[in-house]
Amino acid sequence: xxxxxxAPVSAPRAKPLKRPSQARARFTVQAIYDAFVRIWQADGWxxxxxxxVALETxxxxxxxxxxxxxxxxxxxxxxxxxxxxxxxxIEKQVVQAKDASWQERLHHLLxxxxxxxxxxxxxxxxxxxxxxxxxxxxxxxxxxHDEILAAWxxxxxxxxxxxxxxxxxxxxxxxxxxxxxxxxxxxxxxDDATARAWAVELERQCQLVxxxxxxx
Amino acid sequence: xxxxxxAPVSAPRAKPLKRPSQARARFTVQAIYDAFVRIWQADGWxxxxxxxVALETxxxxxxxxxxxxxxxxxxxxxxxxxxxxxxxxIEKQVVQAKDASWQERLHHLLxxxxxxxxxxxxxxxxxxxxxxxxxxxxxxxxxxHDEILAAWxxxxxxxxxxxxxxxxxxxxxxxxxxxxxxxxxxxxxxDDATARAWAVELERQCQLVxxxxxxx
Amino acid sequence: xxxxxxAPVSAPRAKPLKRPSQARARFTVQAIYDAFVRIWQADGWxxxxxxxVALETxxxxxxxxxxxxxxxxxxxxxxxxxxxxxxxxIEKQVVQAKDASWQERLHHLLxxxxxxxxxxxxxxxxxxxxxxxxxxxxxxxxxxHDEILAAWxxxxxxxxxxxxxxxxxxxxxxxxxxxxxxxxxxxxxxDDATARAWAVELERQCQLVxxxxxxx
Amino acid sequence: xxxxxxAPVSAPRAKPLKRPSQARARFTVQAIYDAFVRIWQADGWxxxxxxxVALETxxxxxxxxxxxxxxxxxxxxxxxxxxxxxxxxIEKQVVQAKDASWQERLHHLLxxxxxxxxxxxxxxxxxxxxxxxxxxxxxxxxxxHDEILAAWxxxxxxxxxxxxxxxxxxxxxxxxxxxxxxxxxxxxxxDDATARAWAVELERQCQLVxxxxxxx
DNA sequence: CATGAATGAGTATTCATTCAT
DNA sequence: CATGAATGAATACTCATTCAT
Numbered sequence: 001x002x003x004x005x006x007a008p009v010s011a012p013r014a015k016p017l018k019r020p021s022q023a024r025a026r027f028t029v030q031a032i033y034d035a036f037v038r039i040w041q042a043d044g045w046x047x048x049x050x051x052x053v054a055l056e057t058x059x060x061x062x063x064x065x066x067x068x069x070x071x072x073x074x075x076x077x078x079x080x081x082x083x084x085x086x087x088x089x090i091e092k093q094v095v096q097a098k099d100a101s102w103q104e105r106l107h108h109l110l111x112x113x114x115x116x117x118x119x120x121x122x123x124x125x126x127x128x129x130x131x132x133x134x135x136x137x138x139x140x141x142x143x144x145h146d147e148i149l150a151a152w153x154x155x156x157x158x159x160x161x162x163x164x165x166x167x168x169x170x171x172x173x174x175x176x177x178x179x180x181x182x183x184x185x186x187x188x189x190x191d192d193a194t195a196r197a198w199a200v201e202l203e204r205q206c207q208l209v210x211x212x213x214x215x216x
Numbered sequence: 217x218x219x220x221x222x223a224p225v226s227a228p229r230a231k232p233l234k235r236p237s238q239a240r241a242r243f244t245v246q247a248i249y250d251a252f253v254r255i256w257q258a259d260g261w262x263x264x265x266x267x268x269v270a271l272e273t274x275x276x277x278x279x280x281x282x283x284x285x286x287x288x289x290x291x292x293x294x295x296x297x298x299x300x301x302x303x304x305x306i307e308k309q310v311v312q313a314k315d316a317s318w319q320e321r322l323h324h325l326l327x328x329x330x331x332x333x334x335x336x337x338x339x340x341x342x343x344x345x346x347x348x349x350x351x352x353x354x355x356x357x358x359x360x361h362d363e364i365l366a367a368w369x370x371x372x373x374x375x376x377x378x379x380x381x382x383x384x385x386x387x388x389x390x391x392x393x394x395x396x397x398x399x400x401x402x403x404x405x406x407d408d409a410t411a412r413a414w415a416v417e418l419e420r421q422c423q424l425v426x427x428x429x430x431x432x
Numbered sequence: 433x434x435x436x437x438x439a440p441v442s443a444p445r446a447k448p449l450k451r452p453s454q455a456r457a458r459f460t461v462q463a464i465y466d467a468f469v470r471i472w473q474a475d476g477w478x479x480x481x482x483x484x485v486a487l488e489t490x491x492x493x494x495x496x497x498x499x500x501x502x503x504x505x506x507x508x509x510x511x512x513x514x515x516x517x518x519x520x521x522i523e524k525q526v527v528q529a530k531d532a533s534w535q536e537r538l539h540h541l542l543x544x545x546x547x548x549x550x551x552x553x554x555x556x557x558x559x560x561x562x563x564x565x566x567x568x569x570x571x572x573x574x575x576x577h578d579e580i581l582a583a584w585x586x587x588x589x590x591x592x593x594x595x596x597x598x599x600x601x602x603x604x605x606x607x608x609x610x611x612x613x614x615x616x617x618x619x620x621x622x623d624d625a626t627a628r629a630w631a632v633e634l635e636r637q638c639q640l641v642x643x644x645x646x647x648x
Numbered sequence: 649x650x651x652x653x654x655a656p657v658s659a660p661r662a663k664p665l666k667r668p669s670q671a672r673a674r675f676t677v678q679a680i681y682d683a684f685v686r687i688w689q690a691d692g693w694x695x696x697x698x699x700x701v702a703l704e705t706x707x708x709x710x711x712x713x714x715x716x717x718x719x720x721x722x723x724x725x726x727x728x729x730x731x732x733x734x735x736x737x738i739e740k741q742v743v744q745a746k747d748a749s750w751q752e753r754l755h756h757l758l759x760x761x762x763x764x765x766x767x768x769x770x771x772x773x774x775x776x777x778x779x780x781x782x783x784x785x786x787x788x789x790x791x792x793h794d795e796i797l798a799a800w801x802x803x804x805x806x807x808x809x810x811x812x813x814x815x816x817x818x819x820x821x822x823x824x825x826x827x828x829x830x831x832x833x834x835x836x837x838x839d840d841a842t843a844r845a846w847a848v849e850l851e852r853q854c855q856l857v858x859x860x861x862x863x864x
Numbered sequence: 865c866a867t868g869a870a871t872g873a874g875t876a877t878t879c880a881t882t883c884a885t
Numbered sequence: 886c887a888t889g890a891a892t893g894a895a896t897a898c899t900c901a902t903t904c905a906t
Contacts, residue, residue: 061888176414190354276870285898492891494891605850608850612832647849698902710865
């Protein structure tokens, strides 16, 4: 570990992040996220400094701070962004899927949540894990968790052919196993093969759990 | 500006270290771990600097570096330590348990792995998650993972009354769900109640999976 | 513990830096070199820390690192600077000297190279010796050496009235004697008198060597 | 440049270095010097710490400090040692040389002083240069200088066949050119070839200077 | 007497953040 | 409004030196 720079402890500035109301602003935010990812993939977490992101985006630090009032905000914003992409994908590919059996819906739900073979989730890889742990605010994690759990619940409720509607706790636990397990798998294994084999087995176990009644 | 040794000015030196070399080293390392945890719990990750740990331990930075050649080594050492405690507990309470049904063994395996209601695992809490992400060396994660997985396998193999011996993949996936899920639960929920409810449901699902044959 | 920028607490800021980017940079670098020398002369090598230089310059460490990415770069930069001054002086006072006899040119060449009675070489004194030994990169030494040697060769080649044109090796050896000898003299003797007497004798010897043919 | 450790500024301890009156002590000092050189050659200047020297010698730091009250004393002692070897070699091979012409004596004087092709001077290489600059005390340099200069004077005075006895200043200047030039050559060029070619030319120039009368 | 554990001041370097231009 | 130069607190790590055993 090199010299880890000063991480400011007390809140730096309260100014709310600029609403991307105009098209240009939205465009810039997207460009920032893209630069963010590029640096991340290329140089790893350590080089992901505000200055580097601004430079890579082609704007100045000052401008970056116009959009994100702090580095934390940038991190949160990026995670939010990744989550929004995930939520949209679940809504479209699982909830909206007509004539899909519950097994098929489950399959896609897992595929998306685990980010395996899901090229429509470009930012959603192993590194997200480390990123989230840099976010200090607990509320952020809660919010993200609640939203994805809600998406899972909606998705599984959309399965009319499910023999036994799962309890909220059952869904939550399956989700934790999938989401948390994925994080752990990605931390430990860099290779895709293991991750895929794990996903297959996880799907089997989920099917099994969903095919019996939940505990009352 | 002369080097005045052995004359700490501000350090409280609450625990004078034992002299003899072998026992002393162990004692000091333990003291460092304790200080480590204390700062961690009290001030969070950001304040966990080498200087702070040394000060809290009651030794100087130089001495800390005698035991841990780098901050990374301190982190790895701490994780290792926590894992060793966990492994020992599994061996003793699960593997060595005479006349235990497989359900009972599973129960204790989960209880220990999840660190829920297991006061014998003092260092093993939610924060371990963030800590591990600070460890750069991938090998470290692999090693830890492999050892705990091996312990799980051993523990489940010790269940003579299990109707269908689980495949390696099944065990691994259950383990990932438990270990990773727990991490995620702890990240998201600070309260014990939710964690316990989740643990109960997880145990039910594990029982279910283990009571049917693994996929060939 | 918030980052309060632009609010130096203790730094005197005696010389507010000019704004416009190009001129300012040059100005600041010069200010850094001046501070560098001041500390060097006053406190010696040991106190020549990056922080001290920045403080003395009236800028912050961070700013110093904007101009010099490492301490090594600062050292090299300073040596380079001193050498540039020397090279310019040789070019102007020796090479460009119209109607000068070779003895006169040699005299000024030595005077400048030895830095004796040459107030136009403000940074060029005994301490340069110690400084150069702190520079790790060998290439740096080679480059500096080659440039000054080239200046010597040019200067001596400009002597149309030299009875026997000296061989490259002869010039090189004379240069080494002068440059290296001066360094050694300065290391050993702090007083100017000895240094001057040595310079006079060295000049006599150089004249002698140049007045006979070089070995083929 | 890495973290350069704290170099104590004020004198650490005045205790004079233990006189190697007993055979064992002398032996230990020699062992320390040997270890010193070994580390120096193998790891370079940066790893030449008191701890490393003690370890390599096979003694403890405490014991090292019994023989050398400070690191400075160790450095000075080592340089002294190298110089003593040089002085002894000059005395034996130049001053005591019967029936040697002044050219032969000069040749060996330079050979030894420059440490070129002189395997009897094991410690006397390019690195000595950097070492000497670490010695803060000016008196040390003066003493060393005066002793070697005296040896040169004695050696040249022993040349009965010298056509013109050189003045003290001439000898001193030749010595400075040789000694200082060697230092500079070794700093700039790592290869032996250049150093040898330089030595040949230097010898020619010295012969030339010695073959004419010194300035009155 | 020899040991080597302990000391802690001191160093180079980073980077989130600000605000004058 | 965008810029990017300037800030400076904070951090990991070293190593000469001491002295209790």
